[in-house]
Each structure stands twice: as structure tokens, then as C-alpha cells.
Amino acid sequence: MPLPHLLPRWLPEGSHSGLWRRGALVAVVAGFIGLFNWAQKEYSLAVGMAYSYGISMSIWFCTDVLRVALHRWLGTEGPHFWRLSPRMVLFLLAGTVVGYLLGTAAGDAVGQRSTLALLWDSPRRFWGFLFSSLGISLAFLAFFYQREKGLALERQATEARLKLLETQLEPHMLFNTLANLRVLIQIDPPRALDMLDRLNGYLRATLKASRTDVTGGGHTLGAEFERLKDYLELMAVRMGDRLRYTLDLPEDLAAQPLPPLLLQPLVENAIRHGLEPKVSGGALVVSAQRQGPHLVVSVRDEGVGMAAPAGEAGLVASARGSGGFGLNQVRERLASLPGGGQIEVCSQPGEGTTIVLRLRLQPQSSATLPATPPAMPTSRPTSRSSAP
Amino acid sequence: MTPTALIAEDEPLLAAALQTELQRAWPALEVVATVGDGTAAVEQALLLQPHVLFLDIRMPGLTGLEAAAELADAWPSTGRPFPMLVFVTAYDQYAVQAFEAQALDYLLKPVVPERLARTVQRLQAQWAAGSSPTLSGEDPLERVIQRLQALLEPGALGSATPSGVAAAPPPPLPPPPLRVIQASVGSDIRLIPLEEVLVLEAADKYLRVLTAEADCLIRTPLRELLPQLPPQDFWQIHRGTVVRASAIHSAHRDASGRLSLRLRGRSESWPVSRLYAGRFKAM
Numbered sequence: 239m240p241l242p243h244l245l246p247r248w249l250p251e252g253s254h255s256g257l258w259r260r261g262a263l264v265a266v267v268a269g270f271i272g273l274f275n276w277a278q279k280e281y282s283l284a285v286g287m288a289y290s291y292g293i294s295m296s297i298w299f300c301t302d303v304l305r306v307a308l309h310r311w312l313g314t315e316g317p318h319f320w321r322l323s324p325r326m327v328l329f330l331l332a333g334t335v336v337g338y339l340l341g342t343a344a345g346d347a348v349g350q351r352s353t354l355a356l357l358w359d360s361p362r363r364f365w366g367f368l369f370s371s372l373g374i375s376l377a378f379l380a381f382f383y384q385r386e387k388g389l390a391l392e393r394q395a396t397e398a399r400l401k402l403l404e405t406q407l408e409p410h411m412l413f414n415t416l417a418n419l420r421v422l423i424q425i426d427p428p429r430a431l432d433m434l435d436r437l438n439g440y441l442r443a444t445l446k447a448s449r450t451d452v453t454g455g456g457h458t459l460g461a462e463f464e465r466l467k468d469y470l471e472l473m474a475v476r477m478g479d480r481l482r483y484t485l486d487l488p489e490d491l492a493a494q495p496l497p498p499l500l501l502q503p504l505v506e507n508a509i510r511h512g513l514e515p516k517v518s519g520g521a522l523v524v525s526a527q528r529q530g531p532h533l534v535v536s537v538r539d540e541g542v543g544m545a546a547p548a549g550e551a552g553l554v555a556s557a558r559g560s561g562g563f564g565l566n567q568v569r570e571r572l573a574s575l576p577g578g579g580q581i582e583v584c585s586q587p588g589e590g591t592t593i594v595l596r597l598r599l600q601p602q603s604s605a606t607l608p609a610t611p612p613a614m615p616t617s618r619p620t621s622r623s624s625a626p
Numbered sequence: 627m628t629p630t631a632l633i634a635e636d637e638p639l640l641a642a643a644l645q646t647e648l649q650r651a652w653p654a655l656e657v658v659a660t661v662g663d664g665t666a667a668v669e670q671a672l673l674l675q676p677h678v679l680f681l682d683i684r685m686p687g688l689t690g691l692e693a694a695a696e697l698a699d700a701w702p703s704t705g706r707p708f709p710m711l712v713f714v715t716a717y718d719q720y721a722v723q724a725f726e727a728q729a730l731d732y733l734l735k736p737v738v739p740e741r742l743a744r745t746v747q748r749l750q751a752q753w754a755a756g757s758s759p760t761l762s763g764e765d766p767l768e769r770v771i772q773r774l775q776a777l778l779e780p781g782a783l784g785s786a787t788p789s790g791v792a793a794a795p796p797p798p799l800p801p802p803p804l805r806v807i808q809a810s811v812g813s814d815i816r817l818i819p820l821e822e823v824l825v826l827e828a829a830d831k832y833l834r835v836l837t838a839e840a841d842c843l844i845r846t847p848l849r850e851l852l853p854q855l856p857p858q859d860f861w862q863i864h865r866g867t868v869v870r871a872s873a874i875h876s877a878h879r880d881a882s883g884r885l886s887l888r889l890r891g892r893s894e895s896w897p898v899s900r901l902y903a904g905r906f907k908a909m
């Protein structure tokens with residue numbers, strides 16, 4: 239019988255192993271505290287251990303086992319059942335005090351003595367006893383809380399990376415690209431080589447972004463546009479004349495720092511959900527602009543567009559959210575940028591979709607560039623189009 | 627008679643390559659047309675009546691599967707037998723399993739010559755058998771319809787079935803059941819309780835919602851709505867039509883064998899596609 243099943247059924251599934259681990263850790267530390275008590279020559283080993291185990295384990299029970307058991311009342315969710323709320327703080331304080339009282343009573347029973355009597359005989363020792371117990375408990379709670387929070391954050395980050403990888407390395411896209419490559423190798427080797435290089439760049443960028451921190455530094459708008467070109471070139475081979483695309487990046491914005499693969503999901507959405515399902519295909523325009531203190535990037539497609547999201551003359555319970563994973567992910571990443579950012583989606587079924595990102599320009603990029611003389615045009619778009 | 631084929635594939639290079647490979651594997655086969663979307667596939671197949679039909683699964687317009695179903699429905703019962711179907715897909719784990727279960731032929735992209743040769747062998751064997759009268763006496767169209775029906779059932783292909791643009795299919799989550807449909811009528815939003823809905827009918831970009839009194843349009847596609855309807859209450863009778871089962875008054879079969887439904891509370895009649903005709907048999 240596996241160990242965790244020894245815990246009662248009313249503890250939620252999945253919480254058992256964590257409870258066991260924390261209980262075991264508390265028990266080990268309690269052993270040391272018991273030894274320390276004994277070393278003070280005040281108690282026999284048995285009594286020292288009785289106090290130490292009584293207090294530690296009952297506080298553990300009240301603040302850990304009951305915290306999980308009462309997760310509904312505390313409004314927490316698995317797998318960690320932590321949330322800092324006034325109710326939680328109150329519960330932990332009460333749990334610690336009740337645990338202390340119960341544990342002390344157990345120690346008193348074993349040692350045939352009264353801790354309460356110490357209050358009159360030797361108040362310093364009484365308070366010292368009380369505060370050291372409470373202090374150790376609080377230290378434990380803080381430690382467990384921090385650890386679980388760290389684990390939760392790490393898991394979230396891993397999940398986000400995996401999801402990114404999954405959406406980027408969509409098997410359909412990969413196998414279709416390989417199928418095209420196979421054809422080109424036979425009929426047009428130079429074009430096949432170019433396609434292979436594009437695929438190489440695309441895969442490298444995706445894998446890199448999935449391994450490093452998604453807000454990682456060093457990436458620029460210019461590099462992001464290069465990646466977009468890789469992807470769009472691949473798609474242009476696949477879709478033939480159904481895809482016409484334009485990338486428009488003013489030179490003075492190319493050095494602007496940008497988190498990697500921020501624009502890529504938007505462009506992929508525009509292709510996958512906009513242009514690919516449309517029989518006649520259409521144009522896709524990605525352009526970056528400077529607007530006052532802001533960088534504005536728009537992704538505009540002439541695809542099938544999206545139906546109105548739930549609630550707007552649609553349905554009460556439309557299964558789809560507002561745009562799926564790619565859009566949500568970009569929105570979350572924008573929100574976590576220094577200075578923040580906004581995303582606007584405008585879609586018309588049958589007409590197409592326009593997505594506009596607006597984020598704060600980073601000052602260092604304009605500082606590294608010489609000031610543009612006012613007489614010169616401020617932006618000379620480097621426009622690239624696919625061959626017709 | 628020369629065997630003929632039609633290729634439906636939205637990626638031009640892949641379509642051309644399949645045609646070249648087919649010429650090598652089956653020189654006698656004449657590719658009569660190549661189309662790039664599902665709707666054109668149905669139109670051209672009806673017009674040209676090829677013997678073999680290569681259908682890409684993910685195409686704009688209709689998916690390969692939807693196109694096959696539409697074609698089976700519209701195929702004239704007199705004349706040439708229904709084309710032999712070969713589905714072509716880049717990656718559809720669920721679809722491939724389902725095709726195998728239904729003994730439907732499929733090719734994986736990139737198409738390799740050895741695999742294509744096996745498919746061609748099978749097609750040639752079928753072609754040879756098809757030119758002589760079948761021994762079983764079973765209607766081949768009926769059999770194809772049964773197989774397609776099994777594939778088109780909700781959940782048969784994961785979430786890859788309906789949209790044709792879905793990403794790698796995740797395990798489908800049951801959507802929340804629908805209670806009220808919100809439709810915009812002029813500047814008002816009308817709330818229609820699901821209990822009052824008699825028919826949902828795809829109409830161009832919209833979906834018609836019919837009750838005994840009202841006729842509204844909403845923008846949510848039927849395929850998005852379908853999983854949220856209780857299947858025992860709403861029956862699909864056509865690719866674009868779902869009716870309330872308890873509102874069906876009668877099913878009528880006309881001289882050409884086509885079924886149509888009359889509903890209580892509405893005066894129109896609705897055609898039933900061959901794919902769903904199996905539901906309407908006397909007890």
C-alpha cells in the first residue's frame with residue numbers, strides 16, 4: 239500500500255505526498271529541538287521529546303493538514319492550497335496557538351508537570367518557551383509558503399514555454415513544409431536551399447525562445463522582423479499566390495529592444511486562422527511605427543476574420559474566448575513588460591483582422607542612433623514583398 | 627475506359643508533385659482536374675465524375691472530409707459509381723486512426739513513392755473489381771456514406787473534424803451547455819431560450835435561428851454551436867441544418883428517394899442529407 243494512502247480520504251487527491259513531506263520535515267526538526275531541550279538538563283529525554291513532538295506535530299496538524307482539509311473555506315486550490323488572505327492569516331495564527339496549547343498539554347501529561355505554573359514560578363521561561371515555539375512555527379510556515387510559491391511560479395513558466403513550443407512547432411506546419419521541401423529538392427534545388435535556410439532560422443528562433451526566459455534581453459525589433467520573414471517565406475512557398483505579404487520596418491526602429499517571439503504568434507494566427515481558411519487568400523501587412531513615446535506595431539490580414547466574441551450579439555456561452563492561446567499569451571507578456579503595453583483587436587467576419595500592439599519605446603535605442611535631421615524624412619520603410 | 631482522377635489540394639507545389647508521382651505510379655490514370663479548395667472539389671467532382679478522388683484534409687472552404695460528405699449527398703444515384711476516396715493529410719493522429727477503423731485509404735504528407743505505390747495497387751484492384759458487377763450486391767455509395775458518417779460523428783476525429791484549421795487536436799473539453807441564444811435584431815439583443823428553438827440553419831456567413839414565431843440571424847458558426855446542444859434533443863439532418871427532434875412532424879420520401887422533413891409550428895420543409903437519412907426509419 240503506497241504511503242500517501244494512509245492519509246484519510248477527506249484530504250483532496252494530490253495533496254497527500256506534499257503533506258507527508260512537510261510532516262516528515264517537521265518531525266525531523268522536532269527531533270533536534272527535543273535533543274536540544276534534553277541538553278538543557280531541565281527535562282529527561284522522554285519529556286523533552288514529548289514537548290517538542292507534541293507542539294511541533296500538533297501545530298503542523300493545525301496549520302498544514304487542516305489548511306488543506308479546509309481549503310474550500312479558505313478559498314484555496316490545489317496543488318499547493320496557499321493564498322494570502324486575512325482569513326488565511328487568522329487561521330494560521332489560531333492554528334499555531336491551538337497547536338501550541340494541545341502540544342503543551344501533551345507534554346505536561348507525559349512530564350507530570352504544569353507549564354502554566356511556570357507563569358508564576360519563572361515567567362521568563364514560560365514566555366521564552368511560548369515565543370520560541372511560535373517563532374519556529376512561523377519560520378516553518380514562511381519557508382513552506384515561499385517554497386510552494388516558487389514551485390508554482392516555476393511550473394507556470396514551464397507550462398508557458400511548453401505551450402509556446404507546442405503552438406510554434408505545430409506538426410501540420412512542419413510536415414507540410416517538409417512535403418514542399420521534398421518537392422522543391424527535385425524541381426528547384428536553389429529554392430529548396432533557401433527554404434531549408436528559412437526553416438532552419440524559424441526552428442532555431444522557436445527553440446531558443448522556448449528555452450530562455452521569454453522576456454529575455456538582447457532581442458530587437460529588427461531581429462523579430464527577420465524571424466517573421468523566415469516564417470512568411472515558408473508560408474509563401476506553401477500557399478503560392480494565395481499569400482501576399484509586406485513587412486514594413488523603419489530603419490531607425492530596428493534596434494528597438496523587444497521580447498523574442500512577441501509578434502510571431504500574431505502573424506501565425508493571421509495566417510492560420512485568417513488567410514489559410516480563405517479560398518482566395520489575401521494580403522498580410524506587418525508594420526511598425528513611432529507614435530510619440532510609443533512603438534506601434536500592426537498586423538493586418540485580409541482573412542476570414544473572427545465572429546463577434548461571446549456576449550456581443552453572439553451567444554451567452556460561446557466556447558471560444560477572444561482569440562485563443564496566441565493572443566492571450568501576447569497580452570500577458572505585454573502586461574509584464576516594463577512600462578506595460580496594450581493590444582487592440584479589430585475583426586470583421588469575411589473582411590479580415592487587424593491587431594495593433596502599442597508599447598513604450600525604450601530610450602536607449604534612440605540614444606544609440608544619431609538624431610535625425612528634421613529636413614530628412616523620419617522613416618524610410620524597408621518594404622519587402624513576396625515574389626508574385 | 628481510362629481511369630480518371632481529381633486532386634484537391636490547396637498547396638500548389640504539393641498538388642503538382644502528387645500529379646507527377648501518380649503519373650509514375652499509374653501511367654494510365656488521367657488527372658482531369660486539380661482544385662485548391664473543398665467547395666471547388668465538390669463542384670468539379672460532380673461535373674467531371676472522376677473514378678478516384680484525392681482529398682487533402684485541411685483545405686479552405688470545406689475540409690476534405692466535409693467535401694466527401696457533401697459529394698456523397700449530391701452524387702446522382704444513376705450513372706457512375708461514387709469515386710474511390712484517398713484522403714491526404716500532413717498530420718492528423720486522430721484522423722489516421724479513424725481512417726484505419728473505417729478502412730478508408732489515406733496518404734501522409736510528404737507522400738513517398740513506396741506508400742503511394744501501395745495505394746495505387748489497392749485502387750487498381752478496386753478499379754478492376756468495379757468494372758465487373760459487384761458480387762455482394764451492396765450499394766457502394768451506401769457503404770461510403772456509412773463510413774463517412776462514422777468519421778463525421780462528433781468526437782470521431784478529436785477536434786480536427788470541423789474547422790479544418792484547428793491546430794494539433796488537444797483532447798476536446800466538453801463545452802458548457804447552452805441555455806439562451808443571444809441574437810441581435812436591429813439595435814436590440816433578443817434572448818431566445820434554447821427550449822423554443824426549432825431549427826438552426828447555416829445561411830452564408832450567418833446562422834438562422836428559427837422558433838415557432840421568430841427568425842433571427844446570429845454570427846456563431848453551427849460547428850461551434852453544435853457541441854453545446856443536447857444531442858438527444860437536436861438532430862443534425864444536413865451539414866448546415868439541425869432540428870429539434872420533438873418538433874419533427876413527418877419525414878417524406880420523394881420519387882428520387884430524397885427525404886425531407888416537416889416540423890410542427892413551421893410551414894417549410896427541410897431536406898435530409900443521405901448522411902443522416904438513417905435516423906428516419908419506421909419503428
